[in-house]
Amino acid sequence: MESKSPYQFTVYNHEAGVNIWKILILLKELNLSYKEYLLDFGKGEHKEEWYRKMMPNGRIPMIVDHWNNDKIVWESNAVMKYIAGRYDTEKRFLLTDLDEQTDMDTWLFFQASHQGPYFGALQWFSFYHEEPVPSAVLRYAKETRRILGVLDTVLKDREWLVGGKITIADIAFIKCNEYATKHLLGATFDFAAEFPHAARWHGRMMARPCVREVFKYKAEQDCGRERQHVTGETVSAFAQRMGCGIEVGGIVRVAV
Numbered sequence: 303m304e305s306k307s308p309y310q311f312t313v314y315n316h317e318a319g320v321n322i323w324k325i326l327i328l329l330k331e332l333n334l335s336y337k338e339y340l341l342d343f344g345k346g347e348h349k350e351e352w353y354r355k356m357m358p359n360g361r362i363p364m365i366v367d368h369w370n371n372d373k374i375v376w377e378s379n380a381v382m383k384y385i386a387g388r389y390d391t392e393k394r395f396l397l398t399d400l401d402e403q404t405d406m407d408t409w410l411f412f413q414a415s416h417q418g419p420y421f422g423a424l425q426w427f428s429f430y431h432e433e434p435v436p437s438a439v440l441r442y443a444k445e446t447r448r449i450l451g452v453l454d455t456v457l458k459d460r461e462w463l464v465g466g467k468i469t470i471a472d473i474a475f476i477k478c479n480e481y482a483t484k485h486l487l488g489a490t491f492d493f494a495a496e497f498p499h500a501a502r503w504h505g506r507m508m509a510r511p512c513v514r515e516v517f518k519y520k521a522e523q524d525c526g527r528e529r530q531h532v533t534g535e536t537v538s539a540f541a542q543r544m545g546c547g548i549e550v551g552g553i554v555r556v557a558v
């Protein structure tokens with residue numbers, strides 16, 4: 303179907319969404335055009351019927367490709383695979399060897415099934431849960447460190463996760479690692495000292511112009527890691543009030 307849309311994708315997002323960053327980075331790296339639609343979580347717009355018809359899970363992110371019959375794709379790593387598979391014609395972020403492709407998928411699944419949920423659970427129990435649950439903070443802080451340790455071990459003798467070059471699998475980890483190592487694991491956490499190989503790999507990605515551009519854009523959007531997006535209360539104020547979080551109530555001591 304010929305589309306009249308002047309931009310290729312609509313990207314459904316929320317200003318505090320975490321899984322969107324890797325998609326925006328890939329779109330920028332491939333110089334593809336898009337428009338963001340910011341859903342109002344406060345009003346539950348992402349649970350409304352019109353949205354759920356496209357996105358049955360009622361979450362973000364989701365994309366619509368107007369230049370391919372309004373194809374809908376959701377689950378952020380599936381979105382990355384779709385965008386790269388169709389539009390990274392020079393395979394800048396993909397691999398050609400079948401075994402390496404399998405390894406790339408393995409890291410994408412690992413990101414979606416381990417890094418995303420465990421880091422997300424640490425964030426939840428540190429800042430958003432109704433009552434303090436120190437044992438949950440402890441468990442997910444340990445898991446977060448363990449996952450960084452897995453990455454650090456494999457990156458000891460290689461620059462990238464698979465195929466000797468940056469792929470969508472590497473890009474998939476950027477945002478959660480940045481957030482965990484700067485905020486979630488507390489002010490005393492030293493990424494370079496504890497996980498030097500993963501820290502160098504992360505640093506290489508953070509230095510890329512397109513990555514910097516997305517981080518700058520997001521900072522300008524005030525996407526509110528310091529804001530509890532539904533109530534408007536800051537995460538710090540929330541953590542203080544609840545007496546929970548990595549740096550509150552001495553939990554940092556048991557988490558190490």
Ligand SMILES: N[C@@H](CCC(=O)N[C@@H](CS)C(=O)NCC(=O)O)C(=O)O
Pocket residue numbers: 318319320321322348360361362363376377378379414418
């Ligand atoms: N595995 C999914 C995770 C999607 C997800 O959990 N999105 C969160 C924001 S990053 C969301 O939409 N939360 C809203 C809600 O839970 O209602 C992906 O990678 O796309």
